[in-house]
Amino acid sequence: MEVVLGIDNLIFISIITNKLPEAQRSRARRIGIGAALILRLGLLGTIAIIVKLTDPVLTFFNQAFSYKDMILIAGGFFLLWKATREIHHNVDPDPGPDHLNAAIANRSIIAAIGQILILDLVFSVDSIITAVGMTDHLPIMVVAVIIAVLVMLFAAEPLANFINDNPTVIMLALGFLLVIGTTLIAEGFGLHIPKGYIYTAMAFSVFIEALNMFARRNRKINRAVK
Numbered sequence: 001m002e003v004v005l006g007i008d009n010l011i012f013i014s015i016i017t018n019k020l021p022e023a024q025r026s027r028a029r030r031i032g033i034g035a036a037l038i039l040r041l042g043l044l045g046t047i048a049i050i051v052k053l054t055d056p057v058l059t060f061f062n063q064a065f066s067y068k069d070m071i072l073i074a075g076g077f078f079l080l081w082k083a084t085r086e087i088h089h090n091v092d093p094d095p096g097p098d099h100l101n102a103a104i105a106n107r108s109i110i111a112a113i114g115q116i117l118i119l120d121l122v123f124s125v126d127s128i129i130t131a132v133g134m135t136d137h138l139p140i141m142v143v144a145v146i147i148a149v150l151v152m153l154f155a156a157e158p159l160a161n162f163i164n165d166n167p168t169v170i171m172l173a174l175g176f177l178l179v180i181g182t183t184l185i186a187e188g189f190g191l192h193i194p195k196g197y198i199y200t201a202m203a204f205s206v207f208i209e210a211l212n213m214f215a216r217r218n219r220k221i222n223r224a225v226k
Helices: 002-017 022-045 047-052 067-091 097-106 109-134 138-165 167-188 195-225
Strands: 056-060 063-066
Touching: 002 022, 002 067, 002 109, 002 138, 002 167, 022 109, 022 138, 063 067, 067 109, 067 167, 138 167, 167 195
Parallel strands: none
Antiparallel strands: 056 063
16 A cells, blocks of 8 residues: 555656756655655654544634645645646747746756655655554554655656656656646545545556557657668
């Protein structure tokens, strides 16, 4: 479950770090994923407090909100903003001065790591609360978190390179971030969306994109032969 939940985070990390100069990308990924491990282990150390984050603390229009809900909503809006901004930068054929300034800001490794940490916090709170619902044994949760982060560490470089080498995959990944952001907001407002539906839709989208990639490759081979 930790590995599956980490996919969302890994997609975001890949897109953010690919905006950096090539020499800084691997370092930023390692720092971001390492910070995720430290953050999740630290949160596990305060698990009694984390569990209380699900208690309602605010009521608005007869809707009760907990700290967890507010964190999910804030994180969801952040993902929507970031994904929409990246889509705009990718589809705008003639970026103006504002876009150039944004591109320069995105190349800052500190800014990239900061954005990664914000999403790490959101996904860490969500994953830890999910883990608490599955087991009461802290050592099991610690081992699961460590394994999940190690998988992310090894998968980050190939995934980031694959996304960077395939422009259409970038748009697909940004679409995933929009879906994830919308899901976080919905869960923050108390609407539970089964993760299985979301990941099934993502898997189907990846399958279709894989078919498109094979078709493009075959067309290139045919043109080269002719």
